[in-house]
Amino acid sequence: KNQVEQSPQSLIILEGKNCTLQCNYTVSPFSNLRWYKQDTGRGPVSLTIMTFSENTKSNGRYTATLDADTKQSSLHITASQLSDSASYICVVSAFDDMRFGAGTRLTVKP
Amino acid sequence: DAGVTQSPTHLIKTRGQQVTLRCSPKSGHDTVSWYQQALGQGPQFIFQYYEEEERQRGNFPDRFSGHQFPNYSSELNVNALLLGDSALYLCASSRTGAVIRNIQYFGAGTRLSVL
Numbered sequence: 001k002n003q004v005e006q007s008p009q010s011l012i013i014l015e016g017k018n019c020t021l022q023c024n025y026t027v028s029p030f031s032n033l034r035w036y037k038q039d040t041g042r043g044p045v046s047l048t049i050m051t052f053s054e055n056t057k058s059n060g061r062y063t064a065t066l067d068a069d070t071k072q073s074s075l076h077i078t079a080s081q082l083s084d085s086a087s088y089i090c091v092v093s094a095f096d097d098m099r100f101g102a103g104t105r106l107t108v109k110p
Numbered sequence: 111d112a113g114v115t116q117s118p119t120h121l122i123k124t125r126g127q128q129v130t131l132r133c134s135p136k137s138g139h140d141t142v143s144w145y146q147q148a149l150g151q152g153p154q155f156i157f158q159y160y161e162e163e164e165r166q167r168g169n170f171p172d173r174f175s176g177h178q179f180p181n182y183s184s185e186l187n188v189n190a191l192l193l194g195d196s197a198l199y200l201c202a203s204s205r206t207g208a209v210i211r212n213i214q215y216f217g218a219g220t221r222l223s224v225l
Contacts, residue, residue: 034213036216041198042218042219043200043216043219044200046213089152098155098214100145100153101152102150102151102152103151103152
């Protein structure tokens with residue numbers, strides 16, 4: 001069973017709208033959590049990195065939150081743009097062990 | 111400062127053949143990890159190299175092997191290719207001893223198609 005579960009699996013929104021992606025994990029002990037954006041056929045690019053003591057981190061229109069008690073994270077995208085269409089992958093690290101979620105496929109339509 | 115570079119970008123092979131993929135890590139990075147990403151899936155960890163040795167390995171058969179060179183670059187070799195080996199192969203580099211562990215930078219990947 002994957003220790004990092006992402007939802008929804010896919011999402012379609014209209015340009016300019018906001019959306020929130022979810023990541024639940026059971027990885028332990030927790031070291032850090034990262035959100036990556038991956039364009040089709042390309043390598044993942046880091047959006048945010050959060051350690052145990054951080055509960056929110058922003059990168060432009062992307063804001064990630066972390067609740068280490070409930071082992072949940074979310075990625076909120078504000079005022080979506082067509083270029084936000086990509087897969088968003090949650091990665092949770094436990095010291096030298098990393099676990100990848102399967103990703104959420106986001107499509108932004110005009 | 112070049113990031114992680116991978117070559118080739120695309121590759122087409124037939125079943126039973128062997129393939130070698132190459133990766134140059136980001137400057138200052140000494141650890142290289144390889145991932146297999148099937149279409150619509152998250153990356154699956156293959157193995158990680160540090161100091162020219164395989165340090166960790168995921169659940170992949172011995173057909174998958176690797177090497178790290180003194181300049182920290184790395185190769186991934188896959189023998190006896192199967193149709194199921196068709197995937198995007200990602201290389202990621204990191205710096206051992208970084209303050210935050212396992213901050214990896216990914217290359218653009220090599221798209222392998224096995225016919």
